Amino acid sequence: MKAEYDFSQARRGAVAIEPGKTRVTIRLDNDVLDWYRKQAQEHGGNYQTAINAALREQMTAQNGALERVLRRVIRKEMLV
Numbered sequence: 610m611k612a613e614y615d616f617s618q619a620r621r622g623a624v625a626i627e628p629g630k631t632r633v634t635i636r637l638d639n640d641v642l643d644w645y646r647k648q649a650q651e652h653g654g655n656y657q658t659a660i661n662a663a664l665r666e667q668m669t670a671q672n673g674a675l676e677r678v679l680r681r682v683i684r685k686e687m688l689v
Contacts, residue, residue, distance in 0.1 A: 642656075649656040 645656040645659050
């Protein structure tokens with residue numbers, strides 16, 4: 610078998626690495642994790658994907674926050 614396979618360049622870890630994704634370890638509150646797992650069971654899907662989607666939604670919402678504040682300040686200043 611040794612002659613057949615060459616593992617000299619082998620590495621430990623996931624066999625298939627998804628481009629654009631990074632494996633991380635985070636600590637979440639049990640109730641938060643339980644809620645996402647329950648949602649995944651009831652509605653299908655993957656709880657990790659749901660958490661990622663929630664984080665992305667928050668990130669997207671924050672991107673527009675500064676613009677909204679600036680627009681409000683500029684409108685207020687133009688009225689003066």
